[in-house]
Amino acid sequence: MFRILDAKQLASDVKWFRIEAPLVAKHRKPGQFVIICLDETGERIPLTVADSDPEKGTIELIVKAIGKTTMVLCRKEKGDSIAHVMGPLGRPTDIEKVGHAVVVGGGVGTAVIYPLAQALREAGNYVSAITGGRTKDLVVLEEELEKVSDVVYATTDDGSYGFKGTVADKLVELLEDKERPIGAIYCAGPVPMMRAIAELTKPRGIKTIVSLNPIMVDGTGMCGGCRVTIGEETKFACVDGPEFDGHEVNFDELWDRLSAYHKQERVSLERMEHECELDAQ
Amino acid sequence: MALTPKERMKIQRQDMPEREPGVRNQDFKEVNVGFDLKLAQLEAERCIQCKEAKCIDDCPVEIDIPLFLEHIANGDLKSAAEVLLKDNALPGITGRVCPQEEQCEKVCVRGKGKGCPVAIGHLERFIADWARENLDEKFTPPEPTGYKVAIVGSGPAGLTTAGELTKKGHDVTVFEALHTPGGVLTYGIPEFRLPNEIIDAEVDRLRRMGVKIICNVVIGRTFTIDELMNEEGFHAVFVANGAGLPVFMNIPGENLKGVYSANEYLTRSNLMRAYRFPDYDTPIIHGEKAVVIGGGNTAMDSVRTAKRLGAKQATLVYRRSRAEMPARNEEIHHAEEEGIIFKLLCSPVRFLSSEDGWVCGCECIEMELGEPDASGRRRPVPIKGSEFIIECDLVVEAIGTGANPLLTSTTPDIELNRWGNIIVDEKGMTSKAGVFAGGDITRGGATVILAMGDGKKAAAAIDRYLCEKAAK
Ligand SMILES: Cc1cc2nc3c(=O)[nH]c(=O)nc-3n(C[C@H](O)[C@H](O)[C@H](O)COP(=O)(O)OP(=O)(O)OC[C@H]3O[C@@H](n4cnc5c(N)ncnc54)[C@H](O)[C@@H]3O)c2cc1C
Ligand SMILES: Cc1cc2nc3c(=O)[nH]c(=O)nc-3n(C[C@H](O)[C@H](O)[C@H](O)COP(=O)(O)OP(=O)(O)OC[C@H]3O[C@@H](n4cnc5c(N)ncnc54)[C@H](O)[C@@H]3O)c2cc1C
Ligand code: SF4
Ligand code: SF4
Ligand code: FES
Numbered sequence: 003m004f005r006i007l008d009a010k011q012l013a014s015d016v017k018w019f020r021i022e023a024p025l026v027a028k029h030r031k032p033g034q035f036v037i038i039c040l041d042e043t044g045e046r047i048p049l050t051v052a053d054s055d056p057e058k059g060t061i062e063l064i065v066k067a068i069g070k071t072t073m074v075l076c077r078k079e080k081g082d083s084i085a086h087v088m089g090p091l092g093r094p095t096d097i098e099k100v101g102h103a104v105v106v107g108g109g110v111g112t113a114v115i116y117p118l119a120q121a122l123r124e125a126g127n128y129v130s131a132i133t134g135g136r137t138k139d140l141v142v143l144e145e146e147l148e149k150v151s152d153v154v155y156a157t158t159d160d161g162s163y164g165f166k167g168t169v170a171d172k173l174v175e176l177l178e179d180k181e182r183p184i185g186a187i188y189c190a191g192p193v194p195m196m197r198a199i200a201e202l203t204k205p206r207g208i209k210t211i212v213s214l215n216p217i218m219v220d221g222t223g224m225c226g227g228c229r230v231t232i233g234e235e236t237k238f239a240c241v242d243g244p245e246f247d248g249h250e251v252n253f254d255e256l257w258d259r260l261s262a263y264h265k266q267e268r269v270s271l272e273r274m275e276h277e278c279e280l281d282a283q
Numbered sequence: 284m285a286l287t288p289k290e291r292m293k294i295q296r297q298d299m300p301e302r303e304p305g306v307r308n309q310d311f312k313e314v315n316v317g318f319d320l321k322l323a324q325l326e327a328e329r330c331i332q333c334k335e336a337k338c339i340d341d342c343p344v345e346i347d348i349p350l351f352l353e354h355i356a357n358g359d360l361k362s363a364a365e366v367l368l369k370d371n372a373l374p375g376i377t378g379r380v381c382p383q384e385e386q387c388e389k390v391c392v393r394g395k396g397k398g399c400p401v402a403i404g405h406l407e408r409f410i411a412d413w414a415r416e417n418l419d420e421k422f423t424p425p426e427p428t429g430y431k432v433a434i435v436g437s438g439p440a441g442l443t444t445a446g447e448l449t450k451k452g453h454d455v456t457v458f459e460a461l462h463t464p465g466g467v468l469t470y471g472i473p474e475f476r477l478p479n480e481i482i483d484a485e486v487d488r489l490r491r492m493g494v495k496i497i498c499n500v501v502i503g504r505t506f507t508i509d510e511l512m513n514e515e516g517f518h519a520v521f522v523a524n525g526a527g528l529p530v531f532m533n534i535p536g537e538n539l540k541g542v543y544s545a546n547e548y549l550t551r552s553n554l555m556r557a558y559r560f561p562d563y564d565t566p567i568i569h570g571e572k573a574v575v576i577g578g579g580n581t582a583m584d585s586v587r588t589a590k591r592l593g594a595k596q597a598t599l600v601y602r603r604s605r606a607e608m609p610a611r612n613e614e615i616h617h618a619e620e621e622g623i624i625f626k627l628l629c630s631p632v633r634f635l636s637s638e639d640g641w642v643c644g645c646e647c648i649e650m651e652l653g654e655p656d657a658s659g660r661r662r663p664v665p666i667k668g669s670e671f672i673i674e675c676d677l678v679v680e681a682i683g684t685g686a687n688p689l690l691t692s693t694t695p696d697i698e699l700n701r702w703g704n705i706i707v708d709e710k711g712m713t714s715k716a717g718v719f720a721g722g723d724i725t726r727g728g729a730t731v732i733l734a735m736g737d738g739k740k741a742a743a744a745i746d747r748y749l750c751e752k753a754a755k
Contacts (some may be wrong), residue, residue, distance in 0.1 A: 085462070222527070
């Protein structure tokens, strides 16, 4: 059992947790994730380690409630626990000195880029962070990013907060800024967003690292469920990634594979909501 | 009164009672029902108690087979259980999945000519099940040696080694990457062949002996082997991380929705219990028309799982003929009884896609058998122009597994062969001092009992290594 030591709501459907997981905390590096399983009937899902404290033996997770497992998790509070936390998994990000590094997070992808911003800045880079959401409530971690970046831009599609437009629209502005040329871009978020950014930067030849989010099971390279096509090659995102060269990723295939269980995901969700109604009665 | 050899020779081999094919292919309960005491005694009496029992030599963990059979024949189940458990820490498992026809039963003298060997495996299952319910084992902890041994992986090789070393007084910790111990026994082999409660009980028995098992630890990520030895104080390490890397065919359409590796398909169903979705959260795709590719145990398990998950048509596609299938005979026979369609001598060339990205067909080409290849089996050769399509909405590729590089890539001083398997000497020692290995990671995909045999051998070598260390 892994105890939740602290929990905090960041936005209506995004929650932050500090969890006791000493072995993960001791070895985890930016870019790595864990796989958690809530209880014996639960599913295994991957979540990025946003931060860790090896001395205290704790890790931090930021979770967006989008389906059954993440919703049940987001109802947990300080004092509750999680049956299994496995990791750290995946390859750590290659943190290099590139001069100006731009990190781009869409929705909960911001949880993935937060530790990268921190590490990139520690490595001596000037870090610009762009965090976007469809609307004001969906912009997350702006305050946290402020602490670990040189400048933060918040964007909303509907203009209800910050810059009006997508994160890609904001990135176009930065790309045009001749004063501060961009050395590399790190991005995480919905597949269409990552694709849009990779398409923007490819003709300009700017290194673009994307953090992919295929469906995973074991996280050790044993099942092949997380396979993605990079250039001509098949890679397993859980061991070869999750970060890849955005210019080589087959986004169409990834996007399509993510929909494989939509029908079952709805069944799980409806059943959970029904159970909640019963509980409330 | 003991029977004379002549009387024993007259007894026919007793069949394993099984559930009806048309009933059992609808659920995940065990196919075999098991012997009752009467059947077991009758079968055990068939053993003529050879002076030089060949069967023992062909059991990799060297169970004293005639002795445990004699106890059964005499109705002394307690003694039979003690003999069995002395050499085999996982008898409920081997009694169910050991390819006996290739091991102990292959050389049994009762099987000579037209005869049938003694059903050693079935009797092992019988005693293991009796012991689980009835034997009250007391473990007296041996004198601690003060040595710590780390074991990577909780499959049959790791568990066997852990048990043997604990008996010798070493302080043993098993690190398992997944959240449940058992290796392939838990995530790969379905419950209709090996119920999880059997694995749980045998793992639990090892825990009572003093074996520590820590799950959710991935060696190579959570710790490296060097960290285990230099920082965590382990004096020796046994690597038994299996051959868990799925091999794909590398043909067009493989990444369509509805195409699985057997490892993923079986892990979802067995480890995650997706067959009980939505009571369990993990989903799995149910096909109406399933195609499974391969001819080994993994293919058989996958196609029988697909049938149980409701496939009206569950087809096995294998590129050689039935005689070359590597699966256990019993499993092939059970699959046939359960209505699995066998498409032999053909091989997929590509998968076809529906408009929305789901697999909708499997194009195959027919094969004929040519000259024998390196494995001694006749090599399948494609017949030009013989392509045909099998309609399907689920494909499972079960064409083999390779060595997973996750651990070995972080320990460059362990020597590997060209397939990425760890090279060991005859004692199970790797090129790195104090590090031993066994099971599928050294052999490539093999069997439960060979993995256990490796574990037992390595445990003896590790014990000797530690004693020598103590003498220095
Ligand atoms: C490397 C990696 C890091 C991630 N980090 C974070 C993070 O820090 N915070 C966060 O909120 N989310 C993160 N995710 C996404 C998170 O894993 C999914 O949101 C979660 O699995 C959804 O599960 P669910 O049961 O709540 O929803 P479901 O209703 O089951 O699924 C909703 C959608 O999530 C995706 N999904 C479903 N199951 C899985 C699975 N087992 N693995 C991956 N994706 C799945 C599918 O696209 C699906 O359509 C990460 C994903 C990956 C691969
Ligand atoms: C579907 C299927 C059916 C089979 N049926 C039969 C059968 O009927 N009879 C038979 O004899 N054989 C059968 N086999 C083969 C048999 O299961 C294997 O030969 C045997 O399990 C190998 O044992 P092992 O201990 O070497 O490895 P495994 O059983 O593979 O166990 C390895 C364990 O190590 C863990 N691990 C891997 N990497 C790490 C790491 N880095 N850190 C920590 N832990 C790690 C894995 O999660 C796993 O639990 C079957 C195999 C499959 C896949
Ligand atoms: S473990 Fe396997 S080889 Fe040994 S006696 Fe049992 S069935 Fe035979
Ligand atoms: S070879 Fe057969 S008959 Fe002889 S001891 Fe072994 S089991 Fe009995
Ligand atoms: S999640 Fe199974 S191989 Fe990556």
